[in-house]
Amino acid sequence: YFFALVKPQLTPMTTLFNDTPTPTNIEDDSKMIKEIPTPTENEDNTKMNLTSPALRPFIIISFSYLLFTITDGAMRMIVLMYAYNLNFSVLEVAIMFTFYELAGVVTNLVAGLVGAKCGIKFTLVFGLALQVFSFGLLFAWNDEWEKTTAIVYVTVTQVLGGIAKDINKLGGKTVTKLVTPEEQETRLFKLVSLLTGWKNSLKGVGYFLGSALVSISFELALGCMIVLLLIAMPWAIFGLDTSLGRAKKENATLDKIFDTTNWNLNVLSLARCFLFASRDFWFEVPLPFYLRSPACVSLLNDCANTMQCVAGAVCGETQGMCINPNPGGGCGGPGMSYVLVGAFLGGYIILYGQVQSWTPQMITGPLKQTPPNKLTEVLWGIINTIPSLVMSVVMLFAPSFTSGTNRDGQLVWLISAIISFAIIFAINSSIHSYLVVKYAPKEKVATSVGFYYMSNACGRLLGTLGSGFLYAYVGEDYGEYVGRNATTGLAVCFIAGTACSALAAFITVWLRDEEAGLMCGNIPIVNAVVNIDINEEKIQEGKNSLTQPLL
Secondary structure: OHHHHHHHHHOOOOEOOOOOOOOOOOOOOOOOOEOOOOOOOOOOHHHOOOOOOOOHHHHHHHHHHHHHHHHHHHHHHHHHHHHHHOOOOHHHHHHHHHHHHHHHHHHHHHHHHHHHHHOHHHHHHHHHHHHHHHHHHHOOOOOOOOHHHHHHHHHHHHHHHHHHHHHHHHHHHHHHHHOOOOOOHHHHHHHHHHHHHHHHHHHHHHHHHHHHHHHHOHHHHHHHHHHHHHHHHHHHHHHOOOOOOOOOHHHOOHHHHOOOOOHHHHHHHHHHHHHHHHHHOOOOOHHHHHHHOOOOOOOOOEOOOHHHOOOOOEEOOOOOEEEOOOHHHOEOOOOOOHHHHHHHHHHHHHHHHHHHHHHHHHHHHHHOOOOOOHHHHHHHHHHOHHHHHHHHHHHHHOHHHHOOOOHHHHHHHHHHHHHHHHHHHHHHHHHHHHHHHHHOOHHHHHHHHHHHHHHHHHHHHHHHHHHHHHHHHOOOEOOOOOOEEHHHHHHHHHHHHHHHHHHHHHHHOOOOOOOOOEEEOOEEEEOOOOOOOOOHHHHHHHHHHHHOOOO
16 A cells, blocks of 8 residues: 555656666766656656666665654653653653653764765664664663663663664655655655655554553563564665765765755754654653553542552552552543553554645645645644643643543543644644755755754754653642642643744744745635746846847
């Protein structure tokens, strides 16, 4: 099904390698990008198959990248749920994941440089191998360690996982630009959205698999993920050419990564930082902890066994009353099981990914906003503030949350808000992913995408670390057996996310890409600007010709 969707988008196309020498008009022999001859009208484009030089790199990279994505999502849930079970607080887990994101900030810069010098094959294989190594290190996590020791050790494994993720992301994002002709912007938008959408959907599958497997066995969960990575590696090793993705030598330098002359790429990168902070301020760490936490009002009641306590609470053997198994995670939530938390988060990511896949159809059809530009993103960026703003108000003032006893009401509100946010955020992310490859010069796409996703990692870093502090220290403290009021903490995290969404939309206004205007169906919101390029030399030649004598 995936190949059937992808294949129509790839004819005709450009590739970075060929099995046989291909004539080219490019004079610069240091430029390794080769063009496949465009099929003539008499050629049957449908004859392209999985062995076609044009299609093969996209399929192999996508396959490896998507399998890797499953393990990336699973690693997050395996570490988070296992840490929760060992009584780690929200802030302690946030610190573990903060260095995961910090590694991404540096890696995206270096990966762009390495990818331009060594090619996408090298970065893809290296990333897969590093992910196997990071999973292997987690086998040594000892439950008897002191918390400080465990935090340091797990943080190191997350740093390696973060490096592996962003190195692999480079190949997945750049190959779409490299196999699409410059003039096919709508096709590029569809291709980027398709790959990004499937990547996120499979990451959601990884969230569910990780939480389900870790509820059975920590070691089983790690072993299953290593198997998936080993399946992906041979395809990348034996199926890709080493020259794929290499740029001109003069472009593969560190100063080219920090190229301040590309105004649109720089502005978009800054906006991307706050766009992803708007989600990670509440999603990555606070939300799973909140979903797992028990209701505050039912704690400290007398009990004989855990069955007499509310969901998420346990009966303390020495206290003889219902207590919070992890006071550092707060109280006030619905007390969901590990599997349900994984299904909840995984369902969000799968929905998010599928909406990304279909964003071009949604925009190109009824909204007529294709290819998207700055105005499209400003519109959807403003809309992106609504779900988190509504959710913050509801959590602070609605009886479903303030009473602490209406579990069903909490779930209805959370599911409604998160589904709404997933759809709107997916559209924003899809437009962003398209715009970065649109603004990036083809010969420097690896370094440009690396710089852009460095900003992405900065946003995730800001959201992850900021959410850990807000969730851990905002809200009334009910004591050592209960913890803080996590409802207030999560509500404040939603407020921080709303502020980041608004800031991202404001920054996007500074892009220089509004000539196409903005449509909403058949209604023009902003009229297109018609630019007439007047050649001054030709005008002067015309004036001079009027003064010449007629012969």
